[in-house]
Amino acid sequence: MCKLEPRDCGCPESERSAMELYSKAETLELRRKHIGPSCKVFFAKDPIKIVRARGQYMFDENGEKYLDCINNVAHVGHSHPDVIKAAVKQMELLNTNSRFLHDNLVQYAQRLTATLPEQLSVCYFVNSGSEANDLALRLARHYSGHQDVITLDHAYHGHVTSLIDISPYKFNQLGKDSKKEFVHVAPSPDTYRGKYREDHPDPASAYADDVRKIIEEAEKNGRKEDCIAHLDPADDQGGLHTKNSVGGSQLNSRFGLYLQRDLGEKEKHNAEEKKCKLHVPVLSELLILIHDRIDIAAFIAESMQSCGGQIIPPAGYFQKVAESVHKAGGVFIADEVQVGFGRVGKCFWGFQLQGEDFVPDIVTMGKPIGNGHPMSCVVTTREVAEAFGASGLEYFNTFGGNPVSCAIGLAVLDVIEKEDLQGNATRVGNYLTQLLKEQKEKHPLVGDVRLKEQKILLSADGPYRNILKFKPPMCFSMEDAKFVVNQIDELLTDLEEATVIKTRNGLPTSVQCKRKVPADESSHSECISHINGNACRQENVFCAESHTVSCKRIRT
Numbered sequence: 001m002c003k004l005e006p007r008d009c010g011c012p013e014s015e016r017s018a019m020e021l022y023s024k025a026e027t028l029e030l031r032r033k034h035i036g037p038s039c040k041v042f043f044a045k046d047p048i049k050i051v052r053a054r055g056q057y058m059f060d061e062n063g064e065k066y067l068d069c070i071n072n073v074a075h076v077g078h079s080h081p082d083v084i085k086a087a088v089k090q091m092e093l094l095n096t097n098s099r100f101l102h103d104n105l106v107q108y109a110q111r112l113t114a115t116l117p118e119q120l121s122v123c124y125f126v127n128s129g130s131e132a133n134d135l136a137l138r139l140a141r142h143y144s145g146h147q148d149v150i151t152l153d154h155a156y157h158g159h160v161t162s163l164i165d166i167s168p169y170k171f172n173q174l175g176k177d178s179k180k181e182f183v184h185v186a187p188s189p190d191t192y193r194g195k196y197r198e199d200h201p202d203p204a205s206a207y208a209d210d211v212r213k214i215i216e217e218a219e220k221n222g223r224k225e226d227c228i229a230h231l232d233p234a235d236d237q238g239g240l241h242t243k244n245s246v247g248g249s250q251l252n253s254r255f256g257l258y259l260q261r262d263l264g265e266k267e268k269h270n271a272e273e274k275k276c277k278l279h280v281p282v283l284s285e286l287l288i289l290i291h292d293r294i295d296i297a298a299f300i301a302e303s304m305q306s307c308g309g310q311i312i313p314p315a316g317y318f319q320k321v322a323e324s325v326h327k328a329g330g331v332f333i334a335d336e337v338q339v340g341f342g343r344v345g346k347c348f349w350g351f352q353l354q355g356e357d358f359v360p361d362i363v364t365m366g367k368p369i370g371n372g373h374p375m376s377c378v379v380t381t382r383e384v385a386e387a388f389g390a391s392g393l394e395y396f397n398t399f400g401g402n403p404v405s406c407a408i409g410l411a412v413l414d415v416i417e418k419e420d421l422q423g424n425a426t427r428v429g430n431y432l433t434q435l436l437k438e439q440k441e442k443h444p445l446v447g448d449v450r451l452k453e454q455k456i457l458l459s460a461d462g463p464y465r466n467i468l469k470f471k472p473p474m475c476f477s478m479e480d481a482k483f484v485v486n487q488i489d490e491l492l493t494d495l496e497e498a499t500v501i502k503t504r505n506g507l508p509t510s511v512q513c514k515r516k517v518p519a520d521e522s523s524h525s526e527c528i529s530h531i532n533g534n535a536c537r538q539e540n541v542f543c544a545e546s547h548t549v550s551c552k553r554i555r556t
Ligand SMILES: Cc1ncc(COP(=O)(O)O)c(C=O)c1O
Pocket: 128, 129, 130, 131, 133, 156, 157, 158, 159, 302, 306, 307, 335, 337, 338, 366, 367
């Protein structure tokens, strides 16, 4: 039974009952039976069943209304009529793959690249953030001929094998030997809790220097590798193609250059000689043991780390990192899957916060791009795209860039512009930040305010799972902001009144918890909280030994 007035819920009773095939208990039971156990639900003890959503609101099977602050995917608002119209209109006409010429594909590519610096002009359309990042790695490896990847601590870049490998957020959960040899982890450029903080004279250079040292160290140490190599009979210049055991990807190196690199400058002559000797038709395949220099294919980072704890890197950091990475022959990949499309307010893309002089070599996009429709994109430079194309391997993606996805993408861009959602993000974001800063003054439990978005269905993240992650649809309003902060205020006040916990040294809990927590003391569970009159806390934030208020939380 819907508890809202029809105008709130927006749909008549008869339609609402049609949204549920099963009772909530039946849905849960069927889910347990047929859906993989590692696919978690929010609030495992009492999951929420959502049957419809509109704008920034979601409705459960009883018509209960939730203010959605989790869904940055529903970027322009849930069920936006313009997006629905565009999808339906195109679906009625045609949906097929991108091997046919279609105007939507090129029009969308043109519109999307117009939001980026002009060097970033070539698009590959794919279907998820993970697919985008996986392809970005392929592009980087083809372009550089290198294999290794530098990633940031606590980073998450996607669920496929190649990305779990470069996501410390995930592989750290698999045990201490789970980091692959070709992965190098740089410190997260967190000036609040990180290695170099606000009081450091130049944190951007200090963090970038750490990346430079990683590159130097990796190149110095090298590692032994088995390589399967074969001469390509079609290559009249004696090209030797190698299949590298690490990561299993194909390196296309000229044999001469390859030996030159492995044996060092002095032995160049020998290498040239060997190349000639090997350039005989009978020698089609050989196993060679080489002492490979470690070479960096890519540095990958979110433009603002989200899972990593809402980290805004100090301005100038990306430029300095890019300089070292380019020097090593690698590329800079900016992951905009979470933060792109105007969410940061001031700019359309998160990386633009670093300054106009910074241009990544590859940008990956996802989540908000299709407002919930599964689409994503990799945008790169002509140079990187040409290198990828030179491999001779066709890139085909069954669904990527189909006319329906592109129509939806275009509608999303239109709505962002028409409704000035980027401006709204700035205005509401600033207002929210101001309200939360007031909370910071009022409640010593709040350590810092550095968010861009806010919610009632609330998630916590970051290495200590103590960062409230606000990522609502972009139509979030001033009233929503005020409402959420009032709820947080009430919650913190209740907590402060209810909690009479002393730490071992006798300090009040609030003082203890404002400290910057060392890693080994933290729990590593993701927490999604539902603030609905009930107070909610995460144990690592409040460091409590006992508590009297209830909490809904989920571990993922
Ligand atoms: C920064 C970032 N990159 C990539 C991904 C992967 O996107 P998807 O889940 O669409 O594959 C995510 C997903 O949460 C993400 O947060």
